[in-house]
Amino acid sequence: MSAVSPFLDPGPRTTPNSLAVAHLSRDSIQPIYLKETSGTTDGYAEGPVLNTRFGSFPHSTLLNKPWGSQIRASVVDTGSRGRRLKREHGEHVADGEKLDNSKGDSTPGTTSSRDLKVAPSGFIHILPPTPELWTISLPHRTQVVYTPDYSYILHRIRARPGMKIIEAGAGSGSFTHAAARAIYNGYPKDAHDVKGKVFSFEFNHDRYQQMQKEIEDHRLDGIVQITHRDVYNHGFLVDNESPGAECVFLDLPAPWKALPHLARNRPTQSQLSSSGLDNLQDTGSEWKSPLRPDRTAYLCTFSPCIEQVTRTVDVMRHLGWMEIEMVEVAHRRINVMRERIGLHLPAGERGSTQTAANVEEAIAKLQEVEGRYKTSRGQSQDVDIEMGEDDETAVENNPIDGSKTTLLSSEVEGAQSAKPWMSGRVIHRTEPEIKTHTSYLVFALLPQEWTEAQESAAFESWPCGKERKVIGKLDKEARKQEKRELLQGKKRKKDTDSKSEAERPLSKKSKTP
Amino acid sequence: MHSLVQPHALVALKLPSGNLRVLEVTPNTTISLGKYGSFPSNLIIHRPYHLTYELQDKQPGESFNRLRIVPASELYSDILSSGASASALEEETPVVNEGDDADNAMSTGIEYSLVDPESGAVVARTDRVEIDASARQTLTTEEIEALKKDGTDAGRDIIAKLLLSHTAIDQKTQYSLAKYKLLKTKKYIRRFSVLPMDVPMLAHWQLEVKDPSKILDMRDEMIALLGCWANVHFGGEDQCENSGAKGVDSREQKGFESTAGRWLVVDDTGGLLVAAMAERMGILYSPENEAGGNHKEPTSPNVGQKECSHNQKAITNQEDLPSGTSKEHDGSTREPAPEHEDSTEPKAPQSTRTSHGEGKSRCNDLKVPYASSNTITVIHANQQPNLTFLREYGFDATNPAQPSDHPLASHLMTISWLQLIKPELDPTYTSEMPDVSPEVLRSWKPNRRGTYHRKRRRWAKIRHVVDTTREGEFSGLVVASTMDPISIMRHAVPLLAGGAPIAIYSQAIEPLTALADCYSIARRAAWVSNPPEEAVGKTPLELEQWAGNEEFPLNPSLVLGAALQTSRVRKWQVLPGRTHPLMTSKGGAEGYVFTAWRVKPAEGKIEARGKARTRKRKLEGSTQE
Incomplete structure (x- = not known):
């Protein structure tokens, strides 16, 4: 069994004790940790079972299957389990005891994956976990950074294989997983092997512990390192060592309070006071920047409110961040459907509108109605006036009338035999509810430091004044x-x-x- | 990506006007910025990226303009002083106090500031200046020209003079003054910054400056979405580094532990998509020489490349280069990527087995320079793939004499649709060079011998690419193409491993709605409940190759979760008291992304569970996809 995280390399098949994603329907995705059958579990004779509204799926039916497999539901006795559990807990239940007994005798211990009965209906698909699927299905602890946002952020802050990234405010962990995938270039083989890494910081102790567990469960240790820390006051050093980060993502309520810790040098008194910040606490020790000294550092902050942005940008300017840009991402999901309009459509069918599809149909309908009206009036007139001309009107009206109705009815028949997935026009519309605002993203970067000495050294090795050619746009x-x-x-x-x-x-x- | 500007690197120079100038930094040349002046290229070589420079006045006795790094405090001084919060930081009006007349007048007369909406910098405020003159701008064209010619101080004095000579300056509101100042600053300030030409910059440059239709109007957010939804990431180190040529069936054994990260790409954006995916996989940039070796030898850029090749070998761990072959190959100049990479397990055993154990050189002809994991396979519609933009990263896909030190040389494979679908019709694939005994070979003229080896190597490469590609089991599919996505999916989906994600970009939504409709719930249900006659009795494997008919253009059971999305980024101006979205931005193609997963349908008839009411309803409305 591989020790690689299923997010990074799921292997060709589902494996025990590994995360998998059960795809129930488009918006119903459930993460599960597949466990090998070990006798009766949780009252199920089949071992651990995944119960969904599309049926029950013992883990044994999900294990060692190629990823993407469609899995049929199995017949699992879910009804008696609760009662049995209750009874085991000493609550004697008189009702249905016989039924309970009979079932309980037949199943325990005997059921293995081989003689599980396949249910007549219901299925799920089993998919390898990806940060996208995880983001859809993860247990919410805080506001989640969704795929449209984190994909753009990671692209903009240049998170690439081998980089170190600082993430403050691990939150629900969606960004953590996406960042881990972005910087992954192998697991470090030993302590000196430097690979891409996510340095995650979380203030809330509960969330920190949950994240810690998740990282272990997802086999991301070595790639993600989470620290329980108040970064406003204690900065970003890990074990008093600099993470050497090239990319920073701050999902904090007050990113400006964390920014002074991300400076290349200790921020001056005036820089801090002018941006309305208190002095940094650890004034004694030598300044260690958490940023990688020989690279440009890319930063993104994620704040829902405009006031936070204004404040953050102001502090960024004081601290010398460059290329500051604020954007918001507007993302829409689009539904595709077929629109069926026409009078001939059978009533009550979903997605069809029984109105005239075009002018011709409208006219035909009007003529038909008009004709019917005329006949009925004619007949009534006949009754009233008792004239002998009714034969004539009937002859005049009926052919048209008759032909129209037959035409329409034949169309109806045709429509009924036609495939509903083929008829109508393909249309698209935005999903019923859109996320109009997630957060504002502020991007900025901090060039590496360039000292006088470095400059003069570079000037030494690249002397000027011997230019032979002009490139670029010439004046x-x-x-x-x-x-x-x-x-x-x-x-x-x-x-x-x-x-x-x-x-x-x-x-x-x-x-x- | 290097941290310092390398000689001959492609960089983007950002000018005050917001324009980008992309050029190769050739050492010992003068880089001209047009009206903003010019400077020696050596002044930015081996300097960091993202610094903002100002062109200084020529020093006496020097023929060139030196550069000055503009500190952030100076760039932001106007903004910060205008901000309400900036009370303590009283105008550190930095540097440049040479006692220039204009400067003095400026600092005593007007206090202004300017906005650059691009970088989000500044806007204005002014204290009134009393200037009496009749015309609006009293400076004549000649005077301005003269100032431009011998103006000093990086263009600041000309801006100041222009402002001072503007008679209606006191009638201007705060904002119009700011605008005026900004306009003039953009025109005259002699500043620029050096930006690296990475994928976001390349895309931005193509989109904003060059021809957006060349890259199908693909914006950053779309590239990012594609990469994420297709789960493109570093696909693992080469697993076959130790197995060598003997491991014909080693894949089967390894198979249970890990899969090779191999992605299938269809790219009509001239290589931008491939570059973006390669960047995500860490194979776009030549490895850096961390030692900084070419600090010492500034004038020989080749040193860097040589060192790179060492690094490359170290990284891929594949130094199975028999010394004999490389010598032999040195003779022929049109040598395809040399075999510093070990052959991955040959996928055409019947062809390679014959040559095993025979002459060394022939064996090496059949060695394939490709890695087996972390690879991109590009399917192209023409005989040659159009991957022009990869040249910006030092890789030319069409040139067989490619230096092999570039990671893409061993991790990028290209295959045409013909080679993929009907390899027997492809001349290169079918034209196997017969084995020739060493004696006969030696009797040939060197020229003929070279051609023989070259053709044989080319054949082996194509054979490998075609066979491994047709074998499938790809980790994901990424498409940005002008071709009909339905036809792409028909042939590409069977090549994907189970659970592999699919992400398709299209400029317009119509091709994607048509594609999504092929996977509509009603169609999926119909495929299961009353399958088409042609499909009855076929095995799942045969159904994977479903050729499509009118009702079912694609086999709808092979793909799950078909969904469409779009995303657009909106930029804002953030200034003290004046924060709002930008007034204008680029229009053009909106861009949409189709996402789905490749799945393996269960064998036999399968019934959905859900609230199925009438028979008719169930046909289209069964709640389960």
């Missing part, structure tokens, strides 16, 4: 100069006469604005 002067040199070179070669040479650059010059 008029440079373009002229280049042309002149070019022509002079030609002149030396071909010894062309000087008059034409003088004309050429002139004409060229007049062309270019």
Whole structure:
């Protein structure tokens, strides 16, 4: 069995004690930890069972299946289990004891995965976990960072294999999983093996413990390191060592309070006071920046309110962050369906509207109604006036009337035989409820430090003043100069006469604005 | 990605106007920024990215403009002073106090600030300045030109003079003054910053500056969504590093432990999609030489590349390069990617087995330079794939004489649709070079011998790519194509492993709605309850290759969770008291993403459970997908 997280490499099949995702329907996705059958579990003779509204699925039917398999529901005795459990707990239940007994005798111990009966209906699909599926299905602890947001954030903060990323406010862990996937480039083989890593910080102790457990369950230790920490006051160092992060994601109520800890150097008194912050606590020790010194650091903060953004951006400017940009992500899911409109459609069918599909149909309908009205009126007139002309009107009206009704009825028959998944027009519309606002994303970056010494060293090794060529967009002067040199070179070669040479650059010059 | 600008690196220079200038930093040249001036390229080589520079005035006796790094405090000074909160930080009006006339006038006369909506920097405020003149702008064109020519102080004095000479400056409101100042600053301030040409920048450049239709109008958020939904990530180190050529069936044994991360890509964006996916997998950039070796030899850029190749080998751990072969290959210049990579298990055993144990050189001809995991397989519609943008990252897919130190050389495979669907019709695939005994080979002219080896290697490569691709079991499918997605899915879905995610981008929604409709609930239910006549009695394996008919263009049971989404990022201006979304942004194709998973349907008839009422209802309305 591999020790690699199922998020990173699920292998070809489902394995025991590993996370899998049961896909029930589009919006109903359930994470399960598959366990091997070990006798009666939780009152089930079949071992652990996943119960869904589409049937019951003993884990043994889900194990060692290729990912993506469609699994049929099994016949599992769910009814007697509760009663038996109750009885075992000493609550004697008189009702249905006989039934209980008979069932209880037949099942325990004897049922193995082989003689599980397949239920007549119901199925699920079993999928390998991904951060996307996990985000849909995870147990909510805080506001979740959803896929449209975290995908964009990770793209923008350049989280790539091998990077170190700081995440403060682990929250429900959706971003943690996505970040772990983004920076993953193998598990560290030993203490000195440096691989991509997520340094996660969580203030809330309960959430910290839950996250810790999740990381273990998902076999992400070594890739995600979570620390229980109040980052506002205690910063981002792990065991007093710098994580050396290139990317930072802050999902905190007050990101500006954490920002001073993310500086390259100790923020000056004026920087802090001007941004309305208190002094950093640990003034004694030497400053250690949690950022990687020889890289640009990319930062994103995630705040729902505009006031938080204003404050954050202000502090960012004081602390020297560059390229500050605030965006929001508007994401919509789109439903695709078939729209069936027409008078001939059978009544009561879902997704169909019984109105005229076009003008012709409307006219036909009107004619039909009109005709019927006429006949009925004609008949009544006949009754009233008792004239002998009713034969004539009947003859006149009936053919039209008759033909229309037969036409319509034939269409109805046709529609009934037609496949509903083929008829109508394919349309799309936005899902009924959209998330109009998740949070504002503030992006910024901090270039690496560049000292005078480094600059002069670089200037030493890359001396200037011997430029031979001009690249980029040339200004008029440079373009002229280049042309002149070019022509002079030609002149030396071909010894062309000087008059034409003088004309050429002139004409060229007049062309270019 | 390097932390410092490397010689010959492609960088984007961002100008005050917000324009991008993309160029290769050739050492010992002058980089011209047009009207903003010019500077020696050596001044940005081996300097960090993202710094903002200002062009300084030429120093006496020097023929070039030196650069000055503009500190953030200076860039933001105006904004910060305008902010209400900025009371303590009283105008650290940094640097540049040479006692220039204009500067003095400026600082005593007006206090202004400016906004750059791009970077979210600043806006204005002013104390009145009394200037009496009749015209609005008293400076004449000649005077402005003269100022531009011998203006100093990175263009600040010309801006100040322009402002000072504007007669109606006191009639301007705070905002219009800010706008005016900004306009002039954008025009004259001689600043720029150096940005790395990574995938987001490349996409941005193509989208905003170049031709967005070339990349199918694919915005950052779409690239990000595609990568995430297709679960593209580092796919594991090469598992076959030790197995060598003998491990023909080693895959079967390994199979239960881990799967190779292999992704299938259909890319009509000129390589942008491939680049983005490669970036996610960590195979886009040549490995850096951490030692910083070319600090010492600034003038020889090749040093870096050589070192890279060492690193590359160290990373892939595949130094199975018999010394004899490399020498032999050195003779021919058009050598395809050299075999520093070990062959992965040959997927065409019948063809390779014959040559095992025979002459070393021939064996190596048949060695394939491809990794077996963490790979991208691109399916292309033309004879050659269009992966132009990969050149920005030092990789040319069409050039067989590719330096093999680039990770893409061993992790990117290309295959045409013909080779995939009907390999027997592809001339390269079918034209196996016969084995030639070493004696005969030696008797040939070097030229002929070279051609023989080249063709044989090419054949072996294609054979490997086609066979491994047709074998399937890919970890995911990513598509950004102009082709009909239904036809792509018909052939690509069977190649995916169970549970593999699918993500398809389209500029317009119509192709994707048509695709999603193929997987509608009603159709899925109908496929199970009354399958088409052609499908009756077929095995699931045969049904995977379902060719499609009018009612069922695709086998709807192979894909789960078909869904459509779109996303758009909206930028804001954040300034003290003036925070709002930007007034305008780019339109164009909206862009949509289709996502789904490849699944394996259960054999036999399967009934959904749910609230099925009438028979007719159940047909389309069974609650289970």
